[in-house]
Amino acid sequence: MQTNLADFIKNTRAGKEADDILRKCVHCGFCTATCPTYQLMGDELDGPRGRIYLIKQVLEGKPATEKTQQHLDRCLTCRNCESTCPSGVQYGRLLDIGRQVVEQQVQRPLSQKIVRETLKAILPRPWIFQPAMRLGQSLRPLLPQSLKNKVPVRQESGSWAHTSHVRKMLLLDGCVQPAMAPNINAATSRVLSSLGVELIVTPKAGCCGAIRHHLNDHEAALDDMRRNIDAWWPLVEAGAEAIVMTASGCGVTVKEYGHMLAHDANYAQKAERISALTRDLSEILPEFEAQLVQKLQGKLSQRIVWHPPCTLQHGQQIRGKVEGLLKALGVDVQLCADSHLCCGSAGTYSVLQSKISYQLRDNKLHNLLATKPDMVLSANIGCLTHLQSGTETPVKHWIELIDRALANSALSE
Known part of the structure; x- marks a missing residue:
């Protein structure tokens, strides 16, 4: 892709990085086939290739508009497109640059500003978030469904292991x-x-x-x-x-x-x-597979369906490790149809783009539950909470399954 970046960004660190990323894109469109929002809406501007064009235009000097911002906001940043792209386009980094430039040019409505500032102020601060979550959990039966979805039932953590090891x-x-x-x-x-x-x-x-x-x-x-x-x-x-x-x-x-x-x-x-x-x-855990197999001796017999978070399979490019370990421990591990697609959680996305988010959640749960699992396992708090809000089937972190099996094994000895 040929570029001609505007003077305001051309010689900056962000501009040089954006220029390099843009030049790798060959317009092939493979990314649209794995983009969750494009699959839902069928709009080129709600797919990676379209958003790349929008970002390119802004970086070349075309003023951003509310529509530009809306299409960039709708991106989940799932990075599925990066897994698909044959040219190695680092779309996530380009999106970060594009969003920041657009944010500086387009004035958001007051309602959006308040929500976004509230999220930035509360979520990263445990000393505010934890008491707020405890209050929400105590009032959960009285909350409307939209808030219940964000407030999981309170759970106990059990004891932390304090044994010293080398x-x-x-x-x-x-x-x-x-x-x-x-x-x-x-x-x-x-x-x-x-x-x-x-x-x-x-x-x-x-x-x-x-x-x-x-x-x-x-x-x-x-x-x-x-x-x-x-x-x-x-x-x-x-x-x-x-x-x-x-x-x-x-x-x-x-x-x-x-x-x-x-x-x-x-x-x-x-x-x-x-x-x-x-x-x-x-x-880390696969390195201890032999020890875990010996400790559990085939005592794990659940049928689970594994939901790989986008941040694991696309962001970190880690695939197969959890499934492989659980299978070695005797678990019946299933993958659902379209397991590469996002569940719609995507950090604060489920708050800021709730309609799209819940459409994606319902599509994902339909595929997950079609495997008739005893439970759904995943590896990211956002995915766990989001999926659990739409089903009575338990949704847990995969380490919790191993932890419970080890505890049961110790009791039976």
Whole structure:
């Protein structure tokens, strides 16, 4: 694709990156075949190729409009198109650049501003979000369905494993997951402790930065990233061997810290090191497959359907690891039709684009439940909450299944 970027962005870091990405696009349209919003709406401008044209026009000097913003807002940032693209177009990075430029040119309605500012203010701050979630859970029977969908039934986490081990890894507790599904990280600590690994949570680490970044507040997101690096760095220097991610949405963001902070002389090298150490839980547990098989001895017999989050299969390009491990442990693992498509959660998307989001959720649940599973398993808090809001079938993080099996196995010995 030929480009002629406008002077306001031509020689900037963002402009040079956008120009490189745009030039890789060959207009083939393969991306439209795997774009969830294009599949729903059939509008070229609601597919990756159309959005690339819109971004190109804005970067070349054409003023952005409300329509431009609307089409970019409707993108889930699922990055399915990146998995499909034969030319290696890094669409997600281009979209980030395009959205920020459009945000500077187009004045949003007051109602949108209030919602977006509220999300940025509350979600990344556990000291606000957790009490708010607790209140919502206590009032859940009285809430309208639209709010019930965002407020999962309260669950207990069980005890955290406090046994000291020689092997030590860091864990990002996250911002919303501890309030919405506290058992996930506690279960991870118990499973890894049983395998001889101690998980350490650093209190000063918080939101990975994804929420503010995808709401176009890039500077605040970079501050979130710097804070996490500062919190982790002493333990990294002390020899922590990995930074474990139990939410794939956080994982894909932390793995990009090196890119995000490459321009920051004070943090560039540290950020690269943090990204290199970051591993999704599905990259760690398969290393312990033999030990888990021995501990469980075929005692897992559930029939599950696996929903791979977009941030895992497209963002991090991790496929097959969870399914392979569970199958080795005796689980009947199913994949649904169109398992590559987004469930519609996509961070704050289910709030900001609720109509599209719930259409995608219902389509996904139809395919998932057609496999007649005992439960649905996934790997990202947003997907878990979103899918559970539409079904009575249990939707859990896959580590919770292993944790429960290990506990039952210990009781039977």
